[in-house]
Amino acid sequence: MLASVRAFLAVWTLIVAAGMFRGCGPLPTPTTSPTVAPAIGAAPTAVAFPEGAPVLTIAHTNDVRGEVDPCG
């Protein structure tokens, strides 16, 4: 019986952890102020730009496939 309970809890822990990893965990209290998420990947912060150089920023997406809410 105890083993079954442990197995059940382990499965649920994995399911919840997988959801959190995808960014689909429980929503926090909504706010309207923009926030900045941490970057992933090693390269972004490693490149220093020449001081005073103008910077063009390209924000981009691909293969969204009309998805409205990836966590929905």
Add this chain to the structure above:
Amino acid sequence: MARRANALQSIRQGIDDAPLLVLDAGNALLGYGTSYEQGGALTREAMDLMGYDAMAVGGVDLELGVAHLRSVADEAGFAVLSANLVSRDTGLPPFSPYVIIQRAGVRVGILGLTEDTALDQAPDAESYEVLAYDATLAAYIDDVASQSDLVVLLSHVGLQDDKLLAETYDAIDVVIGGRNARRLLAPESVNGTPIVQLGARGEDLGRLEIALDGDNRPIASRWQVIALGPEFADDPEVASLVHRYRVAAQSPTSSTEAEAAD
């Protein structure tokens, strides 16, 4: 989608008057649920709200036909680009091959490419064909480069071909890619040309920064993948738009785009 709008707003606020472009590398408009049922109208309208400048045509965007996408593109405030999708009758592309966008004095040429299988699901596929990537670039690249400070290839042909094209054409300064839906952890680099691509479903937003010299030529770049997790609040305007379309989609008497948009 509403989180993405919030993240874009955050980027805009952070860079003040510096030039910003918002691009999509294809397979944007159709696909899942309400967006497909509404013929891409929801996605198109949301992309307008988010200030997109251009998108490349991908196969999923053509699932209701080239003519349908053409009608969506006519309503869009952003450019829908494909240089290598052409009419069999005229040989002409139904979408703009490229666009030159000038922002804060920087002229950016953006050339769109579509994957070779893009017409597989299109109901009007027999009227169109997808030309070879290399021959298409050969036909357009000098024209685009001559009008631009830097050239962006907005590509839905996939990472492997993106690398080959970047290696072949020195005039390509940046590749914003798609198709593989492969979330790169760092840009690929071929001949100094950064190639970036995100995963699928809009879970991330890419931010590529390019430092320019006195002639507006690129001298360095850095890239950030912003995971659109729950720490991003929904943008109220886009959230409201999505809600409106969902309500319209659930109503038995109002399932058309026009009714949804009222």
